[in-house]
Amino acid sequence: MAQYRVVSGSVALITIQNPPVNALRAAVREGLFNTIKRASSDPQVRSVVLSGHNGTFCGGADIKEFGNVSLPGPHLVEIFQLMEDLVKPVVAAIEGFALGGGLELALACHYRIGHSKAKVGFPEVNLGLFPGAGGSQRLPRLVGVPAALDIIITGRHVAAGEALKLGLLDRVIDQNTVDAAVTFSKIQKCTSPPISGKPLDNHRLGNRPCPPLENMDAFFEEAMKRVHSRARGAVAPITCVQAVRGAATLPFHKGMELEKMLLGTLFNSAQAQASQYCFFAERAGARWSMPSGARWDTCKAKPISTAAVIGLGTMGRGITVALARAGLSVVAVETQEHQLAEAQRAVSRMLKGGGRVSYSPDLQAAAEVDLVVEAVFEDMAIKEKIFKQLSEVCKPGTLLTTNTSTLDIDRLASCTRDPQLVVGMHFFAPAHIMRLLEVVYGPRSSPEAVATAMQLGKRMGKVSVAVGNCTGFVGNRMLKPYLEQANFLLEEGATPELVDAALEEFGFPMGVFKMSDLSGLDVGWRVRKEEGLTGPGVTAGQPMRIRHGRRYSPLGDLMCEEGRYGQKTGSGWYLYDKPGGRVARSDPWLRNFLEQYRARHGLVARRISQQEVLERCLYALINEGFRVLEDGIAASPQNIDAIYVFGYSWPKHRGGPMFYASQVGLARVLEGLNHYHQAHPDVPHLEPCSLLRRLVASGSPPINKWSEVVKGHRSQL
Numbered sequence: 001m002a003q004y005r006v007v008s009g010s011v012a013l014i015t016i017q018n019p020p021v022n023a024l025r026a027a028v029r030e031g032l033f034n035t036i037k038r039a040s041s042d043p044q045v046r047s048v049v050l051s052g053h054n055g056t057f058c059g060g061a062d063i064k065e066f067g068n069v070s071l072p073g074p075h076l077v078e079i080f081q082l083m084e085d086l087v088k089p090v091v092a093a094i095e096g097f098a099l100g101g102g103l104e105l106a107l108a109c110h111y112r113i114g115h116s117k118a119k120v121g122f123p124e125v126n127l128g129l130f131p132g133a134g135g136s137q138r139l140p141r142l143v144g145v146p147a148a149l150d151i152i153i154t155g156r157h158v159a160a161g162e163a164l165k166l167g168l169l170d171r172v173i174d175q176n177t178v179d180a181a182v183t184f185s186k187i188q189k190c191t192s193p194p195i196s197g198k199p200l201d202n203h204r205l206g207n208r209p210c211p212p213l214e215n216m217d218a219f220f221e222e223a224m225k226r227v228h229s230r231a232r233g234a235v236a237p238i239t240c241v242q243a244v245r246g247a248a249t250l251p252f253h254k255g256m257e258l259e260k261m262l263l264g265t266l267f268n269s270a271q272a273q274a275s276q277y278c279f280f281a282e283r284a285g286a287r288w289s290m291p292s293g294a295r296w297d298t299c300k301a302k303p304i305s306t307a308a309v310i311g312l313g314t315m316g317r318g319i320t321v322a323l324a325r326a327g328l329s330v331v332a333v334e335t336q337e338h339q340l341a342e343a344q345r346a347v348s349r350m351l352k353g354g355g356r357v358s359y360s361p362d363l364q365a366a367a368e369v370d371l372v373v374e375a376v377f378e379d380m381a382i383k384e385k386i387f388k389q390l391s392e393v394c395k396p397g398t399l400l401t402t403n404t405s406t407l408d409i410d411r412l413a414s415c416t417r418d419p420q421l422v423v424g425m426h427f428f429a430p431a432h433i434m435r436l437l438e439v440v441y442g443p444r445s446s447p448e449a450v451a452t453a454m455q456l457g458k459r460m461g462k463v464s465v466a467v468g469n470c471t472g473f474v475g476n477r478m479l480k481p482y483l484e485q486a487n488f489l490l491e492e493g494a495t496p497e498l499v500d501a502a503l504e505e506f507g508f509p510m511g512v513f514k515m516s517d518l519s520g521l522d523v524g525w526r527v528r529k530e531e532g533l534t535g536p537g538v539t540a541g542q543p544m545r546i547r548h549g550r551r552y553s554p555l556g557d558l559m560c561e562e563g564r565y566g567q568k569t570g571s572g573w574y575l576y577d578k579p580g581g582r583v584a585r586s587d588p589w590l591r592n593f594l595e596q597y598r599a600r601h602g603l604v605a606r607r608i609s610q611q612e613v614l615e616r617c618l619y620a621l622i623n624e625g626f627r628v629l630e631d632g633i634a635a636s637p638q639n640i641d642a643i644y645v646f647g648y649s650w651p652k653h654r655g656g657p658m659f660y661a662s663q664v665g666l667a668r669v670l671e672g673l674n675h676y677h678q679a680h681p682d683v684p685h686l687e688p689c690s691l692l693r694r695l696v697a698s699g700s701p702p703i704n705k706w707s708e709v710v711k712g713h714r715s716q717l
């Protein structure tokens with residue numbers, strides 16, 4: 001776990017060996033502790049170099065160990081102190097990543113040499129933690145408070161060049177880092193100037209004061225204000241500020257005590273558990289499987305080097321950028337000339353002149369590509385026509401994919417020569433920024449087609465999740481009951497402001513009504529028209545608030561009939577200063593409109609609490625999530641949660657809807673749904689689904705055991 005060798009006559013080379021990222025699990029910590037002691041007492045050794053096996057220094061503490069009540073083996077703080085106190089110079093040779101505990105380890109060394117491609121950082125904040133093994137105290141002493149706070153709060157990866165400028169690395173080199181560190185360590189032995197009588201003391205960060213900061217109180221007050229406004233209820237970023245303030249104001253040992261106390265408040269917190277769950281959920285999608293038994297490790301992806309994007313609206317442009325940035329040569333096709341010219345300008349701007357993109361008004365331009373992403377208007381008839389044409393135009397073997405957000409993949413596949421080559425690639429706006437990609441397979445999609453789309457998603461840096469085919473797939477299918485509840489709440493007396501405030505306080509960056517205004521109310525209106533829920537397709541005499549025997553809210557339709565499409569028209573659920581304006585203001589017109597609507601339908605407004613808003617919106621969404629699992633549309637609750645965190649901005653510190661349900665308690669969610677369904681029997685989405693009932697009946701097992709209850713329930717696919 002920590003290999004010890006004496007090299008170059010007098011240098012102890014300690015190499016951490018725990019693939020794939022050399023995480024500091026108990027055996028590694030034990031190994032480090034023992035090898036440092038050995039280096040200390042080995043008379044042959046005059047300096048020490050610390051490195052990581054296989055080109056990665058260290059990915060930090062082993063996150064899988066965090067659930068344990070008490071971690072076995074020596075504690076990181078103890079190891080790092082032992083290392084810092086060593087009387088022989090210790091040099092970290094950083095290749096690949098030094099993250100979290102890995103960077104803390106490097107900071108406990110006396111010198112740090114990094115490869116030019118190395119990256120360092122403190123991503124703990126993404127795990128609901130902060131660098132609590134000395135990192136919050138040593139980094140500010142090395143690079144100063146502002147730079148340290150930025151690195152700790154953002155959790156970003158710092159490239160070697162920047163780290164050198166900050167003084168975080170002593171040297172950056174292009175050659176063999178370990179060899180360079182060995183040579184460097186031998187020189188240090190001779191030249192390090194002694195301070196306070198002890199050589200190396202000025203390289204022991206624990207001995208250094210923090211560089212002074214003018215207006216310290218104002219600096220931290222401002223930092224805290226900024227963090228509060230951005231954290232959306234997450235506690236870890238706030239703790240980062242508190243810990244760094246400790247470094248700036250306290251002696252090292254007192255700062256370490258503060259750090260320990262603060263870490264204690266976070267370590268087993270619900271937020272930390274949720275964030276760490278998200279870390280693994282993000283990666284779980286890569287291990288996809290299909291109901292046929294096809295799996296990620298048995299299917300090979302086709303090589304893809306060229307792609308075509310059909311339709312250059314907002315989505316098509318973003319997809320073009322994402323594909324080009326992944327190194328593909330892209331043909332962007334748009335039949336409307338003015339749209340094509342505009343898209344060309346927009347894509348070039350986003351790509352800043354880079355990328356290989358050509359433009360054409362003719363579908364024929366897609367003839368030779370390996371893969372097509374269709375991103376035209378959400379209209380089945382238009383999409384069917386395009387798929388038919390593509391099937392004729394494209395070379396045999398071209399993968400035909402669609403960016404539809406709800407429509408039937410199988411119906412599109414049936415328009416083509418090779419339905420096995422058709423899958424959905426559902427991007428989220430803006431497509432070059434949002435991390436999620438839903439890869440949708442129909443009953444005829446081949447495992448190779450799925451493997452190829454998943455592989456392409458990875459190349460684009462997406463969190464890709466393979467899901468089954470149904471209306472709305474996973475994300476939008478679950479969103480429907482959530483939106484529906486929000487509209488019902490308006491009918492019953494809530495305002496958009498009340499509903500949005502509850503959801504934003506929960507941690508969403510935007511409440512449901514602000515989000516609808518941003519996406520455009522007309523999008524859903526068009527879908528509802530297609531579904532015959534509104535517009536000419538509705539049977540004459542149908543009551544306005546009932547469809548197919550269920551409660552229906554026509555509020556969104558009425559808003560669109562008034563021309564209120566949201567931000568783009570300058571008014572929607574809120575008022576904006578101009579079409580395209582971004583700042584939402586309350587609109588007295590809407591208050592009036594809701595009052596008149598309620599009066600017309602004999603509805604009496606009542607006081608609605610934030611708790612009711614959350615329970616009705618979120619439980620309805622979660623209930624649909626259980627149905628999605630039951631139907632086999634998603635393979636696991638982790639996949640659903642990744643979709644919600646990375647596609648719908650569900651707050652990471654709440655772990656995704658299914659994890660949130662497990663934290664709230666399945667019995668409580670069931671009870672809540674039963675309660676609201678009794679009050680609203682004409683709303684089927686509030687009726688608890690059978691999987692939720694069965695899970696509660698089997699004692700509410702932990703989320704990683706749900707699959708055992710789902711098993712046995714026949715998949716629809």
Ligand SMILES: C/C=C(\C)C(=O)SCCNC(=O)CCNC(=O)[C@H](O)C(C)(C)COP(=O)(O)OP(=O)(O)OC[C@H]1O[C@@H](n2cnc3c(N)ncnc32)[C@H](O)[C@@H]1OP(=O)(O)O
Binds near residue numbers: 076101131
């Ligand atoms: C107090 C807290 C302290 C002291 C801490 O140190 S908390 C941990 C801080 N470190 C991190 O948050 C780093 C987490 N890891 C990553 O960001 C990335 O894995 C990486 C940048 C180091 C490498 O990325 P990449 O090459 O894309 O590889 P993967 O992310 O796919 O990871 C490969 C597998 O390794 C598992 N892994 C990664 N880091 C850890 C870790 N710190 N502990 C446990 N396991 C880790 C990851 O889950 C992948 O596993 P599989 O999915 O392949 O099973």
